[in-house]
Amino acid sequence: MRRRRLVPTLLIYAAVAALVISTLAPIFWLFIMSISSTEDLTTLPLRWLPSHADFSNYARLMSLASHSIGEEFLYALRNSLAVSLSATAIALLAGIPAAYSFSRFRGRMGLLYAVLGTYMLPPVAFILPLYMAFSALHLLNTIGALVIVYCTILLPFVTWLLKTNFDAVPIEIEQAARLDGAGLIGVIRHVTLPIAAAAMGTAALFAMLLAWDEFFYALLYTNDIRAKTLPVAIGDFAAGRAIDYSLISAVGVLASLPPVFIAFVLQKSLVVGLAHGGVKG
Amino acid sequence: MFPMLAIMVTVTGYPLLSTIRLSFTDASLVGNAPMSWVGLENYIYAFTDPDFRDAFFRSLYFAFVSVGVEVILGVLVALLLNQEFFGRPFVRALVVLPWALPTIVNAMMWRLIFNPEFGSWNALLTQLHLIDAYRSWLGDPATVMNMVILADVWKNYPLVTLIVLAALQIIPPELYQAAAIDGAGAWRQFWKITFPEILGPLSVALMLRMIDAFKVFDIIYVMTRGGPADATKTVSFYVYQESFSYLRAGSGAAYAVLVGLVCGILIGLYLMILRRQEHS
Numbered sequence: 001m002r003r004r005r006l007v008p009t010l011l012i013y014a015a016v017a018a019l020v021i022s023t024l025a026p027i028f029w030l031f032i033m034s035i036s037s038t039e040d041l042t043t044l045p046l047r048w049l050p051s052h053a054d055f056s057n058y059a060r061l062m063s064l065a066s067h068s069i070g071e072e073f074l075y076a077l078r079n080s081l082a083v084s085l086s087a088t089a090i091a092l093l094a095g096i097p098a099a100y101s102f103s104r105f106r107g108r109m110g111l112l113y114a115v116l117g118t119y120m121l122p123p124v125a126f127i128l129p130l131y132m133a134f135s136a137l138h139l140l141n142t143i144g145a146l147v148i149v150y151c152t153i154l155l156p157f158v159t160w161l162l163k164t165n166f167d168a169v170p171i172e173i174e175q176a177a178r179l180d181g182a183g184l185i186g187v188i189r190h191v192t193l194p195i196a197a198a199a200m201g202t203a204a205l206f207a208m209l210l211a212w213d214e215f216f217y218a219l220l221y222t223n224d225i226r227a228k229t230l231p232v233a234i235g236d237f238a239a240g241r242a243i244d245y246s247l248i249s250a251v252g253v254l255a256s257l258p259p260v261f262i263a264f265v266l267q268k269s270l271v272v273g274l275a276h277g278g279v280k281g
Numbered sequence: 282m283f284p285m286l287a288i289m290v291t292v293t294g295y296p297l298l299s300t301i302r303l304s305f306t307d308a309s310l311v312g313n314a315p316m317s318w319v320g321l322e323n324y325i326y327a328f329t330d331p332d333f334r335d336a337f338f339r340s341l342y343f344a345f346v347s348v349g350v351e352v353i354l355g356v357l358v359a360l361l362l363n364q365e366f367f368g369r370p371f372v373r374a375l376v377v378l379p380w381a382l383p384t385i386v387n388a389m390m391w392r393l394i395f396n397p398e399f400g401s402w403n404a405l406l407t408q409l410h411l412i413d414a415y416r417s418w419l420g421d422p423a424t425v426m427n428m429v430i431l432a433d434v435w436k437n438y439p440l441v442t443l444i445v446l447a448a449l450q451i452i453p454p455e456l457y458q459a460a461a462i463d464g465a466g467a468w469r470q471f472w473k474i475t476f477p478e479i480l481g482p483l484s485v486a487l488m489l490r491m492i493d494a495f496k497v498f499d500i501i502y503v504m505t506r507g508g509p510a511d512a513t514k515t516v517s518f519y520v521y522q523e524s525f526s527y528l529r530a531g532s533g534a535a536y537a538v539l540v541g542l543v544c545g546i547l548i549g550l551y552l553m554i555l556r557r558q559e560h561s
Contacts, residue, residue, distance in 0.1 A: 012364050016366055016368075016372060019358060019376070020372060023375055024378075026390060030390045033393065042398075044399075045404060045407070045408065046404035094284040094288060097284070097285070098286070113552055113556075115285075116552065117549070118294065121541050121544055121545065122540055124517050125300055125537050126292075126296040127520075127521075128310070128534050129296040129300055130296050131310070133296075149292065151292065152289060152293045155285055212383065213383050213385075220521075231383060231384070231385035231499075234386060235389075235503050237389075239503070252386040255386055256386050259381050260378065262381070263381035264381075267374060271443050271446075274444055
């Protein structure tokens with residue numbers, strides 16, 4: 001009996017070990033590259049650990065000297081933060097009332113599906129007219145243009161996620177509050193929204209993840225430090241001729257910290273967001 | 282509801298219709314040359330363009346292979362994480378990590394790993410004596426697409442795992458006990474109990490990944506720029522080049538409409554699956 005259970009247990013642990021190694025190895029390597037000198041990374045055969053840990057790349061990125069890579073990085077960081085936060089705020093402001101009305105008036109589901117369907121269409125279906133419009137309005141290479149475009153990604157997602165959560169708030173609770181003399185707005189503010197607060201937090205964090213990750217529109221509609229976001233800056237660094245592997249790796253590590261942090265905060269509610277289409281790839 | 286609809290109509294509805302309108306013209310992206318209607322010319326050209334056909338099949342290959350592997354791997358890992366073992370909460374949290382990395386960072390990371398001269402992939406395989414000499418994994422049209430798929434799978438299979446794991450955790454254990462009493466082995470239990478229970482969430486995950494994979498752009502742009510010799514030029518990349526490198530807005534729009542139609546079919550399927558799940 002014992003021997004029959006030993007083999008499956010060993011298999012499970014072997015599979016877990018393989019899973020942990022294959023997950024961590026590339027990420028560890030990215031971090032090791034970021035603290036290695038170029039000489040360490042270009043010796044053959046490759047030495048896996050650097051001769052000494054060198055954090056100077058991170059220091060270089062914290063510089064605002066003009067035309068330095070640090071300046072490019074810090075501006076991109078600022079732009080990414082500004083775009084993600086503003087687009088998320090607008091998406092919540094417009095999405096909460098929309099989600100509420102979709103949840104309470106069932107006859108409008110067709111409209112919701114239409115909105116969802118449109119937003120899942122590939123960006124290539126929208127890029128040309130938007131480019132022409134932004135160009136005519138002198139909005140190319142501005143943070144504002146990206147905020148507008150990102151709203152179209154975040155808004156349907158936020159609306160849909162919140163609608164499912166409003167559905168779970170029993171209408172009887174609202175009716176009871178109405179009978180106690182509260183107005184519709186009062187009911188929504190003091191009864192429904194507090195119950196759905198956790199879901200709104202989830203929606204906001206997910207929205208920020210989506211905006212932080214977006215690359216295609218940012219690539220097309222921005223071209224210098226005034227509006228370039230982190231993904232575009234990283235794309236530029238990675239394709240540059242004089243490639244400084246350790247420096248790009250340091251940028252990658254820093255750009256990953258906020259989304260990794262958010263993902264761990266979201267851990268419990270991650271699945272709900274994923275099933276609602278909270279994916280970018 | 283009104284502000285939301287207003288935003289969506291202005292920034293998605295209107296551009297979508299404009300793209301369709303553009304696709305019947307010979308518009309250029311820059312300059313003031315007057316555009317004229319050319320009817321179906323762009324579409325006729327698109328259908329007879331062998332390069333576009335190649336790009337289309339490349340996108341299909343990318344979507345089917347990467348999503349196929351992601352689904353199989355995702356389910357296997359979910360089954361593993363549903364077993365009892367020491368350190369399970371830690372490993373469950375760890376699986377989220379690749380998914381949380383920004384797409385562009387993931388692409389950049391694998392580009393460095395696959396570097397032909399100094400990459401760790403070459404170093405690892407050589408030191409394990411699996412290959413004799415360093416290879417240019419992203420420089421060889423024969424291997425490049427599969428290497429991009431590897432990078433994509435590494436990042437995206439956790440999506441399937443997380444969704445399936447959530448479904449596994451709510452299967453009542455009595456079902457398995459009853460099946461075990463009836464003498465059903467692990468293989469039979471999987472197909473008779475587990476699979477039907479996870480099928481719904483799994484198909485949602487599959488369709489989401491399929492739609493995303495068919496319109497893949499970001500990872501291609503950073504890892505290969507569509508090269509070498511167009512070996513990774515997918516449809517989104519094709520539209521991007523036609524519109525923003527060659528500045529042919531008219532025909533770029535026609536290609537975009539065709540890509541949108543294919544995605545539209547996938548999206549329709551996804552919404553159908555989703556509605557059926559909401560009703561059950």
